[in-house]
Amino acid sequence: MxxxxxxxxxxxxxxxxxxxxxxxxxxxxxxxxxxxxxxxxxxxxxxxxxxxxxxxxxxxxxxxxxxxxxxxxxxxxxxxxxxxxxxxxxxxxxxxxxxxxxxxxxxxxxxxxxxxxxxxxxxxxxxxxxxxxxxxxxxxxxxxxxxxxxxxPESGINVQQIRKLGERPNSEKRIVLAEDSPLLRKLLFDTLSEAGFRHLEFFENGKDALAFLEGLVDEGKDIAKEVHLLITDIEMPQMDGHHLTKRIKEHETLSEIPVIIFSSLITDSLRHKGNMVGADGQISKPEIAKLIEMIDQFAL
Structure with a gap:
């Protein structure tokens, strides 16, 4: 088949x-x-x-x-x-x-x-x-x-990949992450913290992440100051990463937030799916070092 x-x-x-x-x-x-x-x-x-x-x-x-x-x-x-x-x-x-x-x-x-x-x-x-x-x-x-x-274990996200990047200063960038796996949420927290990112907001699916972002808009917050980047998985219950990206990019206020899809499903044959919904970047798990480099590029 x-x-x-x-x-x-x-x-x-x-x-x-x-x-x-x-x-x-x-x-x-x-x-x-x-x-x-x-x-x-x-x-x-x-x-x-x-x-x-x-x-x-x-x-x-x-x-x-x-x-x-x-x-x-x-x-x-x-x-x-x-x-x-x-x-x-x-x-x-x-x-x-x-x-x-x-x-x-x-x-x-x-x-x-x-x-x-x-x-x-x-x-x-x-x-x-x-x-x-x-x-x-x-x-x-x-x-x-x-x-x-x-x-x-070497096929997973590994903090050693971050240490190869050398000394990094603490970053004030505010990053929202949508990832349903408790294990991967912890690994992402550990590795991104090691890379100097101190303002991380985690959600276990796209629906909750979108509700958080829309809540900031409803409260009249300045989105450009509150959220510098969103990182999302693809496979998540309730709302997947492609639909989350599409909703953000179609939103009048949220559309300026850079979105990086970080998923095991990023392959040459499937990359077009992320492009179609407006993702700013796509990185395949477990390339955490490449993710850090892309965060540096987009979350200015």
């Missing part, structure tokens, strides 16, 4: 998810992370690999790692291995194959339909970024970035 031709117009606050199964549980992955879905092929085992990595495969001349999603989630092996599928994905500037048990269908949903996981299971050990109720059943959106970072 190729994902060409089913990508949505930018800024609609919708997404399409591929529904797949692990055991009797239903999960989802954003279509724009999916390159294709194939039947399992021969896997070459890699010595001393992480326990969740089954090995590597060759696909059209590329060598790709295969992650056993069931094992990563602590679930049993497939009961019907002949139905298993490989989801070939691309995000965070890398291609990875996820071994799942079944792939069923594609759903088009609004981010407003996606609920934030309860605090009861939203600890750092949780792999769920959102819950969608479809046809009386729950489909769980998996945090694939977290699954990958647990295998290879």
């Amino acid at each position: 190729e994902n060409k031709g089913i990508l949505l117009e930018s800024g609609t606050n919708e997404l399409e998810i591929v529904e797949f199964g692990i055991g009797h549980n239903k999960f989802g992955i954003n279509v724009i992370k999916v390159k294709e879905i194939i039947n399992p092929v021969q896997i070459t085992t890699v010595p001393h690999a992480h326990q969740n990595v089954e090995g590597i495969i060759e696909l059209r001349g590329e060598v790709l790692p295969v992650i056993d999603v069931a094992r990563a989630l602590g679930f049993p092996k497939s009961e019907n291995p002949e139905q298993d599928k490989f989801i070939v994905s691309e995000f965070n500037q890398q291609k990875i194959v996820f071994h799942v048990h079944t792939v069923t269908q594609i759903h088009r949903v609004s981010w407003t339909q996606i609920e934030k996981p309860s605090n009861m299971y939203q600890g750092l050990e949780s792999q769920i970024t959102g819950i969608i109720k479809l046809n009386g059943e729950m489909v769980l959106l998996l945090d694939f970035e977290k699954i990958v970072v647990e295998i290879n």
